[in-house]
Amino acid sequence: MLSLMRKHATSWLIKTFMAVIAVVFVFWGLGSFRERRAARYAEVNGDGISASEVARLYDNLVEQARKQYRDFLTPELLQRLDLRKEAVNRLIEERLAIQEAVRLELGVTDDEVRAQLQKYPMFQRDGRFDRDLYLRVLSANRIQPGEFEAQQKRALLIEKLRNTIESMAVVGEAEAFDLWRLEKEKAVIDFVSFDPDRYLKDTTVDDKEIEEYYAKNNKAYEVPEQARIGYINYLQAEFAKQIAISPQEIQDYYNWHSEEFQQEKEVHARHILFKLAEDATQEQVQSVRKKALVVLDLARKPNADFEKLAIQYSEDTSAPKGGDLGFFKKGSMVKPFEEAAFNMAPGEISDLVRTPFGLHIIKVEEVKEPVVQPLDEAKGQIEAKLKAEQANDVAFEAADNDVEDAMQGRSLREIAQARGVQYVESPYFNESGPVPGLEKVKTAASSAFSLEIKEVGPKLEAPNGYVVIQLLEKKPAAIPELDSIRGRVATDLKKEKADQLAEKKAAEFIEIVAGGKDFETTAKEMNLEMKVGGPFNRSGAVSDLGINPKINMTVFALNSPGDLVPEPIKNRGKLLVVRLKEKIKPDKQEFENEKKEFMDRMTTKQENDLFRDWIEAVKDQAKIEIFQEI
Structure with a gap:
């Protein structure tokens, strides 16, 4: 999931700034208190980045993540995405x-800015740019026209810079073929695995060995320095109880965010899938197509039961349900499938549709046309959203004010009593965290360790508000006595011995086979099961083994069937001994069929790589200072 999100990351510069409207409109009113508190977050060659800029972009990235991941966006995933660091990095690279662009004397004219503004549908009336509407939209979102147009100018300037750099990308046909061949070539392997757990029963340890192991490795058992804090939570939900949203605020939000209340077109469809690999040969395609056409004819006969045909012929997991896919919106299915389904009427049956999964026959059962959610239905969610935004600002200010009070000498306990909120003291924790009770505030532990005893730190952002912490105590790091962890040390020593025994057995196997003995015979004599993995390509997973770059790298370095990888490969806690069974080279005719699409893809990749390399080179030479903890 995370890798998909970061795919084509180099295009962020233009996307971020051309989507600036979305940033400020989604978080309407965000700037009020934060702008007044604006502080310099970072500097890039003397050019400042304010805390409010970071906050706005961070909030926009969170909103994008919510739309992309929907119900899958847990606090844990949000923490792993590290969107605040992403926001800071993007703003640094935007400044660079x-x-x-200025150094290269690239420029953007006022006419180019005007042309860009005229492209935004939200500023158009009857398909034409309306300046009065433009000014009203900006005013409703507390944005000055000059500020907005300056942002657009920066976006266009970045676009020109990117186009200039990317114009140097060239991919020749010979280079493309070599890359295509490397991408398409596949390998099949034989392998045996040596599991250290298998040898645990053959290992023993005595007290002397345990003592020697502990003496040599006692640093590994060190309990790190620990700390304990007191803290106050500033929860949006609590501050929201004090906030009232007027009917006019709800009406205004509904008017200016109409796209949020448009329920998209949905299609309810069934399908019959005939599986076909993306890299299938022409013969394979024709064979599957012939079978699919027979079923298509059956599906189009009068009174045909599509559901029964799907149960009988479909190779998809939906077959037991008669191929039923339920209702889905645009963006839920692969493009060819979606384009076909959304252009069909209820009861209609498609021609054969090719996707990366194979050939599909689609039947549309129902269509829900797009509708606009009425204000009466939407006002509850609007009120909740506006209340949450305003509550966040109030919580932000309350936390700031309490930090200032603490700097005057008041303890957090006293501040909590005066405010009438709960004050909490944590148990001990180490610097890597998490802080018990603040598991979702990933910076809490490191922030605590940066404080002096009794010092109150700056407010920290939490998933549903803010938190202010005070360091109460610290305990130095210590190594426990052997007697208190003897069982753990003994287990670790046995595991080390089992690992060594597995390594010895794997090395013996390689030596025997390298000496001329048959791989499969050796496996049987050592009571090992020989398995087959593949076919797989240079970046693909191996059946039963998963993704392990070391396997791919070493196997594709071998030349002939029977060649042995000279050393065991660690994989999922086991050691593998691997030999090449077969290499499968792609048919050059397939390249001719895919050449244009592949060369376009390689050109795009080279453009992205060029721009990314250029940005990194500029960043290496820049003076970048970050004043606040990311």
């Missing part, structure tokens, strides 16, 4: 790009 603009500075370099």
Whole structure:
């Protein structure tokens, strides 16, 4: 999931700034208190980045993540995405790009800015740009026209810079074929695995060995320095109880965010899938197509039961349900499938549709046309959203004010009593965290360790508000006595011995086979099961083994069937001995069929790589200072 999100990451510069409207409109009113508190977050060659800029972009990235991951966006995933660091990095690279564009004397005219503004549908009436509407939209979102147009100018400047750099990307046909061949070539392997757990029963340890192991490795058992804090939570939900949203605020939000209340078109469809690999040969395609056409004819006969045909012929997991996919919106299915389904009427049956999964026959059962959610239905969610935004600002200010009070000498306990909120003291924790009770505030532990005893730190952002902490105590790091952890040390020593025994057995196996003995015979004599893995390509997973770059790298370095990888490969806690069974080279005719699409893809990749390399080179030479903890 995370890798998909980061795919084509180099295009962020233009996307971030051309989508600036979305940033400020989604978080309407965000700037009020934060702008007044604006502080310099970082500097790039002397050019400042304010805390409010970081906050706005961070909030926009969170909103994008919510739309992308929907119900899958847990607090844990949000923490792993590290969107605040992403926001800071993007703003740093945006500053660098603009500075370099100016140095290269690239410019953007007022006419180009005007042309860009006229492209936004939200500023159009009857398909034409309406300046009065433009000014009203900006005013409703507390944005000055000059500020907004300056942002657009920066976006266009970055776009020109990117186009200039990417114009140097060239991929020749010979280079493309070599890359395509490397991408498509596949391998099949034989392998045996040596599991250290298998040898645990053959290992013993005595007291002397345990003592020697502990003496040599006692640093590994060290309990790190620990700390304990007191803290106050500033929860949006609590502050929201004090906030009232007026009917006019709800009406205004509904008017200016109409796209949020448009329920998209949905299609209810069934399908019959005939599986076909993306890299299938022409013969394979024709064979599957012939079978699919027979079923298509059956499906189009009068009174045909599509559901029964799907149960009988479909190779998809939906077959037991008669191929039923339920209702889905645009963006839920692969493009060819979606385009076909959304252009069909209820009861209609498609021609054969090719996707990366194979050939589909689609039947549309129902269509829900797009509708606009009425204000009466939407006002509850609007009120909740506006209340949450305003509550966040109030919580932000309350936390700031309490930090200032603490700096005057008041303890957090006293501040909590005066405010009438709960004050909590944590148990001990180490610097890597998490802080018990604040598991979702990932910076809490490191922030605590940066404080002096009794010092109150700056407010920290939490998933549903803010938190202010005070360091109460610290305990130094210590190594426990052997007697208190003897069982753990003994287990670790046995595991080490089992690992060594597995390594010895794997090395013996390689030596025997390298000496001329048959791989499979040796496996049987050592009571090992020989398995087959593949076919797989240079970046693909191996059946039963998963993804392990070391396997791919070493196997594709071998030349002939029977060649042995000279050393065991660690994989999922086991050691593998691997030999090449077969290499499968792709048919050059397939390249001719895919050449244009592949060369376009390689050109795009080279463009992205060029721009990314350029940005990294500029960043290496820049003076970048970050003043606040990310």
